[in-house]
Amino acid sequence: MTQTASTTTSFNQKFRAAAERNQSLLCVGLDPDPAKIPAGVSTRDFLFGLVDATSDVVCAYKPNIAFFEPDLGEGINLLRDLIAYIPDDVPVLLDAKRGDIGHTAEAYARAIYDSLGVDAVTLNPYLGRDSLEPFLRRTDRTAFLLCRTSNPGAGDLQDMEVEGHPLYERVAYLANQWNEHGNVGLVVGATYPAEAKRIREICPELPFLMPGVGAQDGDIEVAVQAALDADGAGILVNASRGVMYAPAEDGRWADASRRAAETLRDQINAARAR
Amino acid sequence: MTQTASTTTSFNQKFRAAAERNQSLLCVGLDPDPAKIPAGVSTRDFLFGLVDATSDVVCAYKPNIAFFEPDLGEGINLLRDLIAYIPDDVPVLLDAKRGDIGHTAEAYARAIYDSLGVDAVTLNPYLGRDSLEPFLRRTDRTAFLLCRTSNPGAGDLQDMEVEGHPLYERVAYLANQWNEHGNVGLVVGATYPAEAKRIREICPELPFLMPGVGAQDGDIEVAVQAALDADGAGILVNASRGVMYAPAEDGRWADASRRAAETLRDQINAARAR
Numbered sequence: 205m206t207q208t209a210s211t212t213t214s215f216n217q218k219f220r221a222a223a224e225r226n227q228s229l230l231c232v233g234l235d236p237d238p239a240k241i242p243a244g245v246s247t248r249d250f251l252f253g254l255v256d257a258t259s260d261v262v263c264a265y266k267p268n269i270a271f272f273e274p275d276l277g278e279g280i281n282l283l284r285d286l287i288a289y290i291p292d293d294v295p296v297l298l299d300a301k302r303g304d305i306g307h308t309a310e311a312y313a314r315a316i317y318d319s320l321g322v323d324a325v326t327l328n329p330y331l332g333r334d335s336l337e338p339f340l341r342r343t344d345r346t347a348f349l350l351c352r353t354s355n356p357g358a359g360d361l362q363d364m365e366v367e368g369h370p371l372y373e374r375v376a377y378l379a380n381q382w383n384e385h386g387n388v389g390l391v392v393g394a395t396y397p398a399e400a401k402r403i404r405e406i407c408p409e410l411p412f413l414m415p416g417v418g419a420q421d422g423d424i425e426v427a428v429q430a431a432l433d434a435d436g437a438g439i440l441v442n443a444s445r446g447v448m449y450a451p452a453e454d455g456r457w458a459d460a461s462r463r464a465a466e467t468l469r470d471q472i473n474a475a476r477a478r
Numbered sequence: 479m480t481q482t483a484s485t486t487t488s489f490n491q492k493f494r495a496a497a498e499r500n501q502s503l504l505c506v507g508l509d510p511d512p513a514k515i516p517a518g519v520s521t522r523d524f525l526f527g528l529v530d531a532t533s534d535v536v537c538a539y540k541p542n543i544a545f546f547e548p549d550l551g552e553g554i555n556l557l558r559d560l561i562a563y564i565p566d567d568v569p570v571l572l573d574a575k576r577g578d579i580g581h582t583a584e585a586y587a588r589a590i591y592d593s594l595g596v597d598a599v600t601l602n603p604y605l606g607r608d609s610l611e612p613f614l615r616r617t618d619r620t621a622f623l624l625c626r627t628s629n630p631g632a633g634d635l636q637d638m639e640v641e642g643h644p645l646y647e648r649v650a651y652l653a654n655q656w657n658e659h660g661n662v663g664l665v666v667g668a669t670y671p672a673e674a675k676r677i678r679e680i681c682p683e684l685p686f687l688m689p690g691v692g693a694q695d696g697d698i699e700v701a702v703q704a705a706l707d708a709d710g711a712g713i714l715v716n717a718s719r720g721v722m723y724a725p726a727e728d729g730r731w732a733d734a735s736r737r738a739a740e741t742l743r744d745q746i747n748a749a750r751a752r
Contacts, residue, residue, distance in 0.1 A: 235582070270582045273589040280554065301578050303602055305629035308509070308544045308573075315547040328577055330604045330624060332631030350604060355579035357606030364648060366638045371645070374638060 215323040215346040216386065218295040219411065223263040223437060229428075229476070230469045231297065231413065232258055233444025234267040234286065240449045242457045250457075251286050254448060257458040258465045259291050264324075264440050266413070268299035287320055295323040297413065297440070301350060303328035305335050313338035317345055324348060326391055326413065329375055333382060343385040346411065351375045351403060354393025354416030372399065376406040389413060394427035394441060401430035412439045417468065418446020424468070428475035436476050443468050489597040489620040490660065492569040493685065497537040497711060503702075503750070504743045505571065505687065506532055507718025508541040508560065514723045516731045524731075525560050528722060531732040532739045533565050538598075538714050540687070542573035561594055569597040571687065571714070575624060577602035579609050587612035591619055598622060600665055600687065603649055607656060617659040620685065625649045625677060628667025628690030646673065650680040663687060668701035668715060675704035686713045691742065692720020698742070702749035710750050717742050 223229055234251055241250045255265070267286060272279035287296050298320065302312045316325050317339075324346040327336055339347040352362055352372040362372040379388050390407060392400045394416035403412070412431050417424055424441065431439045443464075450457075450464035497503055508525055515524045529539070541560060546553035561570050572594065576586045590599050591613075598620040601610055613621040626636055626646040636646040653662050664681060666674045668690035677686070686705050691698055698715065705713045721742065726734035 237581075268578070268582055270578055270585040270589070273585065273593075299578075299582075301602075301605075302544075302575070303577075304542070304544055304573075304575050305627060307511075308542055311544040311547065315544070319547075328575075328602045328604050330602050330635055331575075331627050331629060332634030332636070334629055334631035353579060353605050355605060355608055357608035360606030360652065361604055361645075361649070362606070364640045364645065366640055366645070371635075371638065371640070375635070378634065 214344045214387070215295050215297075216411070218293065218323060219263055219440070220437075222294050225293070226260055226262060226469075227473065228261055228263050228469045229437065229439055229441050229472050230262050230465060231264040231266050231440040231442040232262050232447050232465060233299070233415070233442050234265055235271040235444045235448065237271065237445075237449075240445075242452070242455060245457070248282060248285070251282075252289055253458045254461055255286075255290055257462040258447070259294055261462065261465045261469050262294065264295045264297050265290055266297045266299050266440075266442055266444070268444075284320060287322060297324040297326070297346075297348065298322040299326050301326050301328050303331045303335055305331055309335050310338045313342065317342055324389070326350065329378070333378075336382065340382060340385060340387065343387055346387045346389050348389035348391050348411075348413045349375065349379055349382075351379065351390040352392055352396055352399045354395045358393060358396070370399075373402060373406060376403045379410060380407055383410065391415070392431060394424070397423070397426045397430040400427060404431050404433065408433060410438075413442060414439055415442045415444075417441055418443035424471045425475040425478075428472055429478065432476060441468070441472050488618045488661070489569050489571075490685070492567065492597060493537060493714070494711075496568050499567070500534055500536060500743075501747065502535055502537050502743045503711065503713055503715050503746050504536050504739060505538040505540050505714040505716040506536050506721050506739060507573070507689070507716050508539055509545040509718045509722065511545065511719075511723075514719075516726070516729060519731070522556055522559070525556075526563055527732045528735055529560075529564055531736040532721070533568055535736065535739045535743050536568065538569045538571050539564055540571045540573050540714075540716055540718075542718075558594060561596060571598040571600070571620075571622065572596040573600045575600050575602050577605045577609055579605055583609050584612045587616065591616055598663070600624065603652065607652075610656065614656060614659060614661065617661055620661045620663050622663035622665050622685075622687045623649065623653055625653065625664040626666055626670055626673045628669045632667060632670070644673075647676060647680060650677045653684060654681055657684065665689070666705060668698070671697070671700045671704040674701060678705050678707065682707060684712075687716060688713055689716045689718075691715055692717035698745045699749040699752075702746055703752065706750060715742070715746050
């Protein structure tokens with residue numbers, strides 16, 4: 205899915221087309237864990253098999269670069285191969301949560317957008333706008349900024365009260381300001397639907413990446429209804445372990461993952477229909 | 479410098495010993511930029527040559543992992559070799575600014591502390607305490623949390639007023655709370671001495687990594703005096719490009735880098751003596 209500039213389709217276009225084609229707002233995380241991969245299956249075969257089994261029921265894939273770093277050099281080559289293997293018409297969002305300054309941010313943007321060639325990335329906003337600029341100027345890619353994350357300690361900083369409002373709301377307002385090129389999204393944990401609803405009020409048009417469904421136990425219906433945009437779309441509901449490592453019978457792990465993905469897709473669609 | 483647990487010296491011990499031995503609070507950043515490396519010199523030879531030329535005038539080295547990612551697999555192998563090449567008695571602080579949750583944070587901690595084997599790392603606190611926990615529980619290593627960064631846009635979030643005080647001060651208070659094992663440090667830009675002074679008042683005992691000297695034009699004397707601890711130490715003043723790419727005569731780049739490092743070390747010591 206590495207593309208030349210002349211043939212580039214933006215993340216937003218790819219995402220909407222895949223969501224429509226597959227009738228799905230499910231994003232599947234690709235976080236290989238050697239301890240959980242079925243015995244006798246290589247990490248490569250497992251990841252490629254997951255893509256084969258699910259690429260027509262998802263709106264995007266989200267590999268987290270951390271899981272390709274433990275064995276470092278080789279892991280990153282596998283990530284590159286995986287990204288190339290994903291069909292061109294399914295967008296790839298790299299979960300990297302990067303945030304650095306000046307020429308360092310430029311180096312990350314080159315590595316992520318050019319060397320790996322993904323359509324979108326997650327970024328940490330703590331260092332401010334200039335740290336995001338090398339990503340924001342790539343108008344065909346989308347930068348998802350951490351806003352209200354899905355973890356138990358998310359509130360330690362994100363809920364601090366700034367002039368009467370929690371910090372994550374201020375980040376949402378900044379994201380609107382920084383969305384000059386229509387290429388900003390937000391990371392909004394599915395585990396915190398009240399916060400998601402408030403962020404949707406502030407940012408009616410931004411796409412939300414919503415982790416926390418499945419292994420993290422977010423309630424899908426409540427989260428989806430809190431976060432949908434005016435068109436009943438605009439969210440990427442992410443499940444990683446719940447799909448990847450779905451309990452399989454007779455070693456048929458790809459079938460099990462597909463069924464888990466279909467179930468989640470259908471649950472999301474049921475919530476949209478209500 | 480990869481170590482087994484039984485022979486581990488903590489970052490704090492290594493840092494203090496190197497600072498004393500070399501009479502230096504200068505940390506040299508190792509950020510290879512192919513466009514700036516002298517013609518005919520390989521990146522590897524350049525980095526190894528810099529270490530040879532400066533390891534007795536620094537208190538630590540700080541490679542930024544971003545500069546080893548553009549060519550990905552090979553870059554990371556070079557980083558690993560560089561870390562192994564740095565003398566055991568000079569601590570290595572990896573500038574990675576990571577921040578992720580749960581099992582993802584665990585994967586980063588393994589990659590950084592075990593696979594790469596560094597003594598310390600920079601982390602982004604935006605995701606809260608649980609995101610830092612896999613690093614904090616490694617009591618022999620130190621986690622430097624981004625507090626007030628050196629870039630122009632640092633204030634976009636970091637200066638937001640939380641109950642009458644800027645967010646970075648709140649992060650400083652949290653860092654004290656999270657310092658149960660004596661292994662938390664802070665990233666405090668040398669470009670903002672007034673903020674550094676305030677953070678030192680809040681955190682009298684934490685080590686500060688201070689980027690922004692040299693290429694980023696921070697005034698060394700003012701920054702050092704603002705940030706020194708009660709013992710006249712406790713800071714790692716970082717210069718990267720100003721040392722690495724110091725103008726050289728007759729191609730003697732290693733000599734030029736050493737002279738630049740000595741000059742900075744002496745300027746820092748002059749400020750300490752005042």
